[in-house]
Amino acid sequence: MDWYSTVFELIDMRSFSNLWFWIALAVLWSSTSHYVLGVPWDMITRARKGHEQAMADMNALAAINSRRILYIGRESGLLLTGFIFFVLTGAFLMGWVYDREFAQAVLLLMLPMSLVWLLSVRTANRIEAEALEGEALISTFNRHRLLVQLIGMVSIFVTAMWGMYQNMTTSALG
Template identity: 85%
Template sequence: MDWYSTVFELIDMRSFSNLWFWIALAVLWSSASHYVLGVPWDMVTRARKGHAQALADMNQLAAINSRRILYIGRETGLLITALLSFFLSGALLLGWFYGREFAQAVFLLLLPMSAVWLLSVRTAHRIEENGLTGDALISAFNRHRLLVQIIGMLSIFVTAMWGMYQNMTSSALGI
């Protein structure tokens, strides 16, 4: 047996049975939940408890990141939408029509993150439009984070169910 087949026998290169995929999924959703529009959640928590410097930092970061997100959306929104639609539809076709497990995994990562991006743009628009600071900003961040966590839980659940189905199907077929 050669080195190449030994390595690929030891490390399963299929997405849903690969530990690295599940680690990446956990890190992705952990990061998405921790950074609310680029503001670390621990800073929001300290600001809610009355820490004056954390409140000032949170307000500044929120304003900076909201303007940045809206600028990206306004300047390249159409291009990003077109590219994302291309990649999502390609992954959908490759994954489910042609049966490529890697494309299924990419689709199950990208689709919910697209919803998080749209939610971030909407929240940034609310922050800029209403000039949210202080308690109103904390409330907007709480709502945004809750929605991101709901999207994340649904995404992880669907990905886990599909991954288990794929693993059971491939083990039954002897792949």
């Protein structure tokens, strides 16, 4: 028996049975919940504990990234929204109407991330409107991170359930 065919038989290269897809999913949500509007969580933790330099850096990064996110939203928000809906609709149609597993996997990655983007725009808008700094900013970051983690948990659960369903139905047919 050929070694390559044995390996590829053992490790199926479809999306939901591919180890790289699950690694990408874990890295995506890990990095998404670690960087709160571009501010590393460890910096926020140090600022909460009273480290003055970390507080100053956190305030500066929050202001810079909030302005950046809002600039993108204000300058190209309508075009970006249309493009994102086009891609999500295309992935949905290819995934569930034409039964393409790769498109299903892409949609299950992109749809929750678009919700995180909307949440980030809302949080950036609040930071700018209320000129948040210090403890108020930390509280806002805590709430934002909690919501991102909730979206992530639901996303990972739905993706895992759909992936297991796909793997069981595909292996039953094959």
